[in-house]
Amino acid sequence: MRPSLLILPLLLLLSACQSVQLERDFDPNRDFAAYRTWSWGQPAVQFSPDDPRVASDLKRQRMRSAIAEQLDQRGLRPAPEGSEGDLQVQAWWIVDNRQQQISTHIGGGWGDPWHGGFWGGPTHVETRNVDYQVATLQIDLLDDGVLVWRGSAEQIRRNNPSSPAEREAAIRQTVAQILSQYPPR
Template identity: 50%
Template sequence: MRAPILVLPLLLLLTACQGAVVKPDYDVSHDFAADQTWQWAEPRVEFRPSDDPRIGGELMAGRIEQAVAEQLDARGLRPVLDGKTADLQVRSYVLVEKRQDNVTTSFGGYWGTGWGGFWGGPAIQTYPVDYRELTLQIDLLDADTGSLLWRGSESERMSERELTPSKRDEQIQRLVSRILAAYPPY
């Protein structure tokens, strides 16, 4: 009898640790099973805002390009050979937006033990907290027409501290793998 009672909180905790499921948008008339090869569309990685040196640059673009190539390879898509035409073109966007969240704290209330305690009125305080959110978006385009076939994106709250290069690698790998886990869409 005790085992099911102890397992339930553990299951709830594990469920809370799950990330949000990426829900891509895609062209339902396209046969994704027929796609075998890909190439980068220019620009390969676009940063918005483009003037923020903390997110833009060759190092970050290289991380994204490597992670995308690895994930597409894991899904059976190969880079196009020189002189050949690809089935898909790939483009990525890194977007950083300012966000605001409201944080509520409460204090006060009941003090004491048993019937000998007393009640002090609780106080609730709500205040805004500004933060930045990083969104990575990956688009798969028809190589012949340039029309969008598949789009996936994932966001994370940016750390206030400067990340080390290895932590940046981990973040990009995590975002790209979450996004492309939803490809192909069936």
């Protein structure tokens, strides 16, 4: 039964961290309604670390497609071929290795000390290190090379979706969540 007691705090930690954490930042002095067109900055999509397990042309294309679709839904159109848009778009896919310590207290008292029943017993504390990865998708919008808006979504990385359609749906959903914060209100 002891190993099952150790798994419970880990499951609680992971379930608490499963939601996507969205963040945004922007220049409040910008008139975002004035932006009408966009183009890809160079490089358009970057990966950190630059590792083939993280970076792929397939993921890059899925991200570009999802971002273009969401910008279109927000009234931003691609700049004509050969010209620079009002905004330049860059995206980052960042994977960080992280570690957290989890302490489990085993043993100790139970009962109700106000009604005469209480047992103190010995207490044992076990501390474990849990390694995990966090993936962040960050989208930057720049005006003449100056950052004017940034949105990101951070989530604990679990096993990748198994099919290409599921991978594309996951990226589309994340991009939609990030760009739901644009334009700033």
